[in-house]
Amino acid sequence: MSTLLSLKKVNLNYQAGKATIKVLQDITLKTNNKETISIVGESGSGKTSLIMLIGGLEKATSGTIFFRDYEITRLSEDEVSNIRRKHIGIIFQSFYLIPNYTAVENVTLTLELNKFNNPQKQAKELLDRFGLKHRFNNLPSQLSGGEQQRVAIARSIALRPELILADEPTGNLDSENSKMIADILFNYVKDEGTSLIIVTHDVKLANRAKRKIKIKDGKIV
Ligand SMILES: Nc1ncnc2c1ncn2[C@@H]1O[C@H](COP(=O)(O)OP(=O)(O)O)[C@@H](O)[C@H]1O
Numbered sequence: 345m346s347t348l349l350s351l352k353k354v355n356l357n358y359q360a361g362k363a364t365i366k367v368l369q370d371i372t373l374k375t376n377n378k379e380t381i382s383i384v385g386e387s388g389s390g391k392t393s394l395i396m397l398i399g400g401l402e403k404a405t406s407g408t409i410f411f412r413d414y415e416i417t418r419l420s421e422d423e424v425s426n427i428r429r430k431h432i433g434i435i436f437q438s439f440y441l442i443p444n445y446t447a448v449e450n451v452t453l454t455l456e457l458n459k460f461n462n463p464q465k466q467a468k469e470l471l472d473r474f475g476l477k478h479r480f481n482n483l484p485s486q487l488s489g490g491e492q493q494r495v496a497i498a499r500s501i502a503l504r505p506e507l508i509l510a511d512e513p514t515g516n517l518d519s520e521n522s523k524m525i526a527d528i529l530f531n532y533v534k535d536e537g538t539s540l541i542i543v544t545h546d547v548k549l550a551n552r553a554k555r556k557i558k559i560k561d562g563k564i565v
Protein backbone atom coordinates (compact mmCIF):
# COMPACT_ATOMS: atom_id res chain seq x y z
CA MET A 345 0.00 0.00 0.00
CA SER A 346 1.35 3.42 -0.83
CA THR A 347 1.39 6.48 1.38
CA LEU A 348 -1.02 9.25 0.50
CA LEU A 349 -0.45 11.71 3.30
CA SER A 350 2.44 12.13 5.65
CA LEU A 351 2.54 14.68 8.45
CA LYS A 352 5.68 15.07 10.52
CA LYS A 353 5.76 17.04 13.75
CA VAL A 354 3.21 19.51 12.50
CA ASN A 355 2.38 22.48 14.69
CA LEU A 356 -0.22 25.17 14.21
CA ASN A 357 -0.25 28.28 16.36
CA TYR A 358 -2.54 31.26 16.31
CA GLN A 359 -1.45 34.62 17.60
CA ALA A 360 -3.99 36.35 19.83
CA GLY A 361 -2.36 39.65 20.69
CA LYS A 362 0.78 38.70 22.58
CA ALA A 363 -0.48 35.24 23.47
CA THR A 364 0.31 32.24 21.29
CA ILE A 365 -2.45 29.66 21.07
CA LYS A 366 -1.09 26.21 20.32
CA VAL A 367 -3.90 24.72 18.25
CA LEU A 368 -2.10 21.62 16.99
CA GLN A 369 1.03 20.15 18.52
CA ASP A 370 3.47 17.69 17.01
CA ILE A 371 0.98 15.94 14.79
CA THR A 372 2.63 12.97 13.12
CA LEU A 373 0.45 10.86 10.90
CA LYS A 374 0.68 8.67 7.82
CA THR A 375 -2.26 7.57 5.74
CA ASN A 376 -2.46 5.14 2.85
CA ASN A 377 -4.27 5.21 -0.47
CA LYS A 378 -7.89 4.15 -0.18
CA GLU A 379 -7.84 4.35 3.59
CA THR A 380 -10.87 5.60 5.53
CA ILE A 381 -10.09 7.51 8.72
CA SER A 382 -12.31 9.23 11.22
CA ILE A 383 -11.17 12.05 13.47
CA VAL A 384 -12.96 12.45 16.75
CA GLY A 385 -12.47 14.75 19.72
CA GLU A 386 -14.18 17.40 21.75
CA SER A 387 -15.21 20.72 20.31
CA GLY A 388 -12.17 23.01 20.15
CA SER A 389 -9.67 20.15 20.14
CA GLY A 390 -8.31 21.09 16.70
CA LYS A 391 -10.14 18.78 14.28
CA THR A 392 -11.14 21.46 11.79
CA SER A 393 -7.68 22.97 11.96
CA LEU A 394 -6.17 19.61 11.05
CA ILE A 395 -8.51 19.28 8.07
CA MET A 396 -7.57 22.81 6.97
CA LEU A 397 -3.86 21.95 7.15
CA ILE A 398 -4.27 18.72 5.20
CA GLY A 399 -6.39 20.49 2.59
CA GLY A 400 -3.82 23.28 2.32
CA LEU A 401 -6.36 25.92 3.38
CA GLU A 402 -4.23 26.82 6.38
CA LYS A 403 -0.45 26.95 6.67
CA ALA A 404 1.38 24.98 9.33
CA THR A 405 3.52 26.99 11.74
CA SER A 406 6.16 24.26 11.63
CA GLY A 407 6.61 20.67 10.53
CA THR A 408 6.18 19.03 7.14
CA ILE A 409 3.15 17.79 5.28
CA PHE A 410 3.44 15.65 2.18
CA PHE A 411 0.51 14.89 -0.05
CA ARG A 412 1.88 12.10 -2.25
CA ASP A 413 5.21 13.54 -3.45
CA TYR A 414 4.17 17.14 -2.97
CA GLU A 415 5.64 18.78 0.09
CA ILE A 416 2.76 21.17 0.53
CA THR A 417 4.38 22.92 3.48
CA ARG A 418 7.05 24.23 1.08
CA LEU A 419 4.85 25.21 -1.82
CA SER A 420 3.29 28.58 -2.62
CA GLU A 421 -0.40 29.22 -2.03
CA ASP A 422 -1.08 28.96 -5.77
CA GLU A 423 0.72 25.65 -6.09
CA VAL A 424 -1.13 24.27 -3.10
CA SER A 425 -4.51 25.35 -4.43
CA ASN A 426 -3.75 23.69 -7.78
CA ILE A 427 -2.97 20.43 -6.00
CA ARG A 428 -6.08 20.75 -3.88
CA ARG A 429 -8.28 21.36 -6.91
CA LYS A 430 -6.92 18.32 -8.72
CA HIS A 431 -6.68 15.83 -5.91
CA ILE A 432 -8.70 16.79 -2.85
CA GLY A 433 -12.44 17.25 -2.32
CA ILE A 434 -13.61 19.03 0.81
CA ILE A 435 -17.05 18.73 2.40
CA PHE A 436 -18.12 21.04 5.22
CA GLN A 437 -20.91 21.02 7.76
CA SER A 438 -22.51 24.00 5.97
CA PHE A 439 -23.28 23.36 2.35
CA TYR A 440 -22.10 26.62 0.72
CA LEU A 441 -24.12 26.08 -2.44
CA ILE A 442 -24.60 28.98 -4.82
CA PRO A 443 -28.12 30.13 -3.92
CA ASN A 444 -29.28 31.22 -7.37
CA TYR A 445 -27.94 28.13 -9.14
CA THR A 446 -29.94 24.90 -9.43
CA ALA A 447 -28.60 21.59 -8.13
CA VAL A 448 -27.32 20.67 -11.58
CA GLU A 449 -25.79 24.10 -12.12
CA ASN A 450 -23.98 24.00 -8.78
CA VAL A 451 -22.23 20.77 -9.76
CA THR A 452 -21.79 21.66 -13.44
CA LEU A 453 -19.95 24.88 -12.62
CA THR A 454 -17.05 23.07 -10.94
CA LEU A 455 -16.68 20.69 -13.87
CA GLU A 456 -16.87 23.53 -16.38
CA LEU A 457 -14.28 25.64 -14.59
CA ASN A 458 -11.94 22.68 -14.63
CA LYS A 459 -12.52 22.00 -18.31
CA PHE A 460 -14.09 18.58 -17.91
CA ASN A 461 -15.94 17.14 -20.91
CA ASN A 462 -19.75 17.12 -20.89
CA PRO A 463 -19.96 18.90 -17.54
CA GLN A 464 -23.75 18.92 -17.39
CA LYS A 465 -24.04 15.24 -18.25
CA GLN A 466 -21.51 14.32 -15.58
CA ALA A 467 -23.23 16.53 -13.02
CA LYS A 468 -26.55 14.84 -13.71
CA GLU A 469 -25.03 11.38 -13.48
CA LEU A 470 -23.56 12.16 -10.07
CA LEU A 471 -26.75 13.70 -8.72
CA ASP A 472 -28.74 10.77 -10.04
CA ARG A 473 -26.34 8.40 -8.31
CA PHE A 474 -27.06 10.24 -5.06
CA GLY A 475 -30.82 9.92 -5.51
CA LEU A 476 -31.50 13.47 -6.69
CA LYS A 477 -32.88 12.93 -10.16
CA HIS A 478 -36.14 14.61 -9.18
CA ARG A 479 -34.25 17.65 -7.84
CA PHE A 480 -32.00 18.55 -10.80
CA ASN A 481 -33.63 21.90 -11.41
CA ASN A 482 -34.36 22.98 -7.87
CA LEU A 483 -32.58 25.83 -6.15
CA PRO A 484 -30.84 25.12 -2.82
CA SER A 485 -33.64 26.93 -0.96
CA GLN A 486 -36.08 24.39 -2.39
CA LEU A 487 -34.07 21.43 -1.09
CA SER A 488 -34.00 19.80 2.34
CA GLY A 489 -30.79 19.88 4.35
CA GLY A 490 -30.01 16.29 3.41
CA GLU A 491 -30.58 17.04 -0.26
CA GLN A 492 -28.42 20.16 -0.11
CA GLN A 493 -25.61 18.16 1.46
CA ARG A 494 -25.92 15.54 -1.29
CA VAL A 495 -25.53 18.29 -3.91
CA ALA A 496 -22.55 19.67 -1.99
CA ILE A 497 -20.97 16.21 -1.90
CA ALA A 498 -21.57 15.74 -5.63
CA ARG A 499 -19.84 19.06 -6.23
CA SER A 500 -16.91 18.17 -3.96
CA ILE A 501 -16.25 14.88 -5.70
CA ALA A 502 -17.12 15.92 -9.24
CA LEU A 503 -13.44 16.21 -10.16
CA ARG A 504 -12.76 12.69 -8.87
CA PRO A 505 -10.39 13.56 -6.03
CA GLU A 506 -8.14 10.91 -4.53
CA LEU A 507 -8.84 12.22 -1.08
CA ILE A 508 -12.09 13.44 0.43
CA LEU A 509 -11.94 15.58 3.57
CA ALA A 510 -15.28 15.83 5.36
CA ASP A 511 -15.63 18.11 8.37
CA GLU A 512 -18.75 17.09 10.33
CA PRO A 513 -20.73 16.55 7.13
CA THR A 514 -23.80 15.41 9.07
CA GLY A 515 -23.52 18.05 11.78
CA ASN A 516 -26.59 19.95 10.54
CA LEU A 517 -28.73 16.91 9.77
CA ASP A 518 -31.22 14.70 11.61
CA SER A 519 -30.37 11.05 12.16
CA GLU A 520 -32.19 9.75 9.08
CA ASN A 521 -30.41 12.17 6.76
CA SER A 522 -27.11 11.57 8.56
CA LYS A 523 -27.41 7.88 7.83
CA MET A 524 -28.10 8.60 4.17
CA ILE A 525 -25.11 10.94 3.85
CA ALA A 526 -22.90 8.38 5.60
CA ASP A 527 -24.05 5.65 3.21
CA ILE A 528 -23.43 7.87 0.20
CA LEU A 529 -19.94 8.78 1.33
CA PHE A 530 -18.80 5.35 2.40
CA ASN A 531 -20.31 3.63 -0.65
CA TYR A 532 -18.70 6.19 -2.92
CA VAL A 533 -15.19 5.81 -1.51
CA LYS A 534 -15.50 2.04 -1.54
CA ASP A 535 -16.64 1.96 -5.17
CA GLU A 536 -14.08 4.48 -6.38
CA GLY A 537 -11.12 3.58 -4.17
CA THR A 538 -10.96 7.10 -2.74
CA SER A 539 -9.40 7.96 0.61
CA LEU A 540 -11.64 9.57 3.18
CA ILE A 541 -10.84 11.56 6.29
CA ILE A 542 -14.00 12.38 8.16
CA VAL A 543 -14.44 14.50 11.28
CA THR A 544 -17.53 13.60 13.23
CA HIS A 545 -19.18 13.58 16.64
CA ASP A 546 -21.36 10.69 15.53
CA VAL A 547 -19.94 7.50 17.04
CA LYS A 548 -21.70 5.25 14.52
CA LEU A 549 -20.35 7.26 11.64
CA ALA A 550 -16.84 7.34 13.11
CA ASN A 551 -16.88 3.58 13.54
CA ARG A 552 -17.50 3.03 9.85
CA ALA A 553 -13.97 4.22 9.09
CA LYS A 554 -11.16 1.70 9.09
CA ARG A 555 -9.05 3.80 11.43
CA LYS A 556 -10.11 6.17 14.18
CA ILE A 557 -7.92 9.03 15.38
CA LYS A 558 -8.66 10.93 18.55
CA ILE A 559 -7.50 14.48 19.12
CA LYS A 560 -7.33 16.09 22.51
CA ASP A 561 -6.04 19.61 23.12
CA GLY A 562 -4.36 19.69 19.74
CA LYS A 563 -2.56 16.36 20.09
CA ILE A 564 -3.24 12.89 18.76
CA VAL A 565 -3.97 10.59 21.71
N1 LIG B 1 -8.47 31.69 13.13
C1 LIG B 1 -8.30 31.38 14.42
N2 LIG B 1 -7.71 32.26 15.27
C2 LIG B 1 -7.50 31.95 16.58
N3 LIG B 1 -7.86 30.78 17.14
C3 LIG B 1 -8.45 29.87 16.35
C4 LIG B 1 -8.70 30.11 14.97
N4 LIG B 1 -9.30 29.00 14.45
C5 LIG B 1 -9.42 28.12 15.46
N5 LIG B 1 -8.91 28.63 16.61
C6 LIG B 1 -8.83 27.94 17.91
O1 LIG B 1 -8.20 26.71 17.72
C7 LIG B 1 -8.77 25.70 18.53
C8 LIG B 1 -9.20 24.53 17.68
O2 LIG B 1 -10.25 24.91 16.81
P1 LIG B 1 -10.87 23.91 15.74
O3 LIG B 1 -9.80 23.34 14.91
O4 LIG B 1 -11.96 24.65 15.04
O5 LIG B 1 -11.49 22.79 16.70
P2 LIG B 1 -12.62 21.70 16.44
O6 LIG B 1 -12.87 21.61 14.97
O7 LIG B 1 -12.07 20.44 17.02
O8 LIG B 1 -13.83 22.15 17.20
C9 LIG B 1 -9.91 26.37 19.25
O9 LIG B 1 -9.46 26.71 20.56
C10 LIG B 1 -10.20 27.60 18.44
O10 LIG B 1 -10.72 28.62 19.24
Ligand SMILES: [Mg+2]
Pocket residue numbers: 391392393
Ligand atom coordinates in the same frame (compact mmCIF):
# COMPACT_ATOMS: atom_id res chain seq x y z
MG1 LIG C 1 -14.61 21.85 13.88
